[in-house]
Amino acid sequence: MSCTNTLKRKGIRLTPQRRLILDAIHDADAHLTAEDIISCVQARMPEVHRSTVYRTLELLERTGCVYQSELSGRIIYHHADEGHHHHLVCSECARVVECEESLFESVERSLAERHGFSATLRHLVISGLCAECASRKEGYDPTQERR
Amino acid sequence: MSCTNTLKRKGIRLTPQRRLILDAIHDADAHLTAEDIISCVQARMPEVHRSTVYRTLELLERTGCVYQSELSGRIIYHHADEGHHHHLVCSECARVVECEESLFESVERSLAERHGFSATLRHLVISGLCAECASRKEGYDPTQERR
DNA sequence: ATCGCAATTGCATCCAGTCGCAATTATATG
DNA sequence: CATATAATTGCGACTGGATGCAATTGCGAT
Numbered sequence: 001m002s003c004t005n006t007l008k009r010k011g012i013r014l015t016p017q018r019r020l021i022l023d024a025i026h027d028a029d030a031h032l033t034a035e036d037i038i039s040c041v042q043a044r045m046p047e048v049h050r051s052t053v054y055r056t057l058e059l060l061e062r063t064g065c066v067y068q069s070e071l072s073g074r075i076i077y078h079h080a081d082e083g084h085h086h087h088l089v090c091s092e093c094a095r096v097v098e099c100e101e102s103l104f105e106s107v108e109r110s111l112a113e114r115h116g117f118s119a120t121l122r123h124l125v126i127s128g129l130c131a132e133c134a135s136r137k138e139g140y141d142p143t144q145e146r147r
Numbered sequence: 148m149s150c151t152n153t154l155k156r157k158g159i160r161l162t163p164q165r166r167l168i169l170d171a172i173h174d175a176d177a178h179l180t181a182e183d184i185i186s187c188v189q190a191r192m193p194e195v196h197r198s199t200v201y202r203t204l205e206l207l208e209r210t211g212c213v214y215q216s217e218l219s220g221r222i223i224y225h226h227a228d229e230g231h232h233h234h235l236v237c238s239e240c241a242r243v244v245e246c247e248e249s250l251f252e253s254v255e256r257s258l259a260e261r262h263g264f265s266a267t268l269r270h271l272v273i274s275g276l277c278a279e280c281a282s283r284k285e286g287y288d289p290t291q292e293r294r
Numbered sequence: 295a296t297c298g299c300a301a302t303t304g305c306a307t308c309c310a311g312t313c314g315c316a317a318t319t320a321t322a323t324g
Numbered sequence: 325c326a327t328a329t330a331a332t333t334g335c336g337a338c339t340g341g342a343t344g345c346a347a348t349t350g351c352g353a354t
Contacts, residue, residue, distance in 0.1 A: 013301065013350060035340075049304045054341060056302095074340080088264045097264060103257050110250050116278030117235045117244060124271070131263030160320060160331065182310075196334045201311065203332095222311085296354085303348070311339085318333070324326085 003065035003080070010063060017041070017048050021056050025066060031076040070125055071096070086121075090130035097130065150212035150227070157210060164188070164195050168203045172213055178223040216272060233268075237277035244277065 003022065007014055024040040025032060032040075038053045057077055060066040066077050071087060086104070088097040104121045111117045150169065154161055171187040172179060179187075185200045204224055207213040212227050216234075233251070235244040251268045258264045 011301095015302070015350075017303075033340095047304075050340085051305080051342075052303055055343095058342095088258065088262060088266065090264075097262055099258065099262055099264075103254055103261075106253055107250055111235065111246065111273070111275070114250075115235060115244055115246055116281075117237075117246075117273075117275055118281050119235065119273050119275035121273065121275075124273075126258070126264075126266050126268065126271075128258070128264055128266035128268075134263075134265050162320080162332070164333075180310095194334075197310085198312075198335080199333060298353090299351095301348105301350080303346105305345090305347100307343085309340105309342080313336100313338080315335090316333105317335100318331100320331075321329090323328085 003060070003063075006063060006065060012059070012063065017045065017052055018056050020045055020048070021053060022060070022065070025060075025077060025079050028079075031071065031078050033074050033076050035074075037077065086124040086126060088130070089125060089127050090133055093130065093133050095130050150207070150210070153210060153212060159206070159210065164192065164199055165203050167192055167195070168200060169207070169212070172224060172226050175226075178225050180223050184224065233271040233273060235277070236272060236274045237280055242277050
């Protein structure tokens with residue numbers, strides 16, 4: 001748990017609330033939504049306000065301890081020393097597949113060369129159709145509602 | 148304005164409310180947020196409810212008349228026959244640069260080959276640092292707030 | 295130990311977006 | 325033209341997240 005050191009070094013106070021939030025993210029195996037983290041923290045310390053959690057998460061992202069990204073409209077958080085990867089989200093069945101970071105290296109290079117833009121493609125969410133849904137959907141009519 | 152035909156062909160009713168929403172998107176030169184569209188529509192027909200606008204926008208996206216994407220946490224809309232492109236958003240100065248669609252063709256191919264996933268990379272939003280900010284920020288401390 | 299001040303918290307409130315529901319309206323049919 | 329039916333609308337309530345403010349708290353200097 002090197003991030004407590006990181007925080008101390010930056011002169012950021014390690015309050016009980018913040019410790020709980022860090023614990024929640026560390027103990028989790030999967031991605032957590034902000035809501036997950038809030039209930040996890042409040043289970044042990046009910047008076048912690050959700051705005052405190054949101055602010056802390058933003059702080060942790062700025063200090064590089066946590067990565068923030070978006071999955072189907074919700075912000076999710078994951079610990080920084082998990083490996084990076086991207087998410088492929090099927091717009092039909094909502095299945096989520098992870099894919100390697102390396103796929104985008106060439107894009108990062110092109111962006112740097114052509115636009116002088118240094119992108120941080122650590123966690124993209126890409127929507128499309130997964131293999132099954134793509135094959136199943138011959139006479140598909142996008143006018144219809146999706147589940 | 149081919150989308151009115153598209154809608155008629157799909158048996159979707161062209162109500163006055165929907166016509167106003169389509170007009171707003173057509174008349175706009177830049178990307179519109181949902182909020183922009185709502186106030187634009189309500190200027191001419193004040194009783195139109197925001198939920199109607201949101202539902203219509205979702206419908207227009209499903210029928211392919213309008214594209215929806217996300218720019219700095221807000222959903223934006225643009226007319227389908229604008230050319231596609233991606234957005235590079237500088238996380239320092241919030242400047243937005245457009246970049247060509249072609250950059251991601253190789254990624255689309257790899258996703259299809261390796262994951263059987265057919266991605267629709269019509270409008271990505273990529274955050275990172277623009278050229279100016281990258282050069283300016285030598286002793287940059289991410290702990291500090293950004294404007 | 296304690297004092298002073300900046301950092302942090304909880305609270306209240308706001309904002310964008312979603313959803314269920316009941317009332318309304320467009321269209322197809324007789 | 326009347327009417328039945330399904331699509332659409334407006335409304336209100338709710339959700340996730342952000343923010344300004346006043347009260348509290350952690351911590352460095354003494």
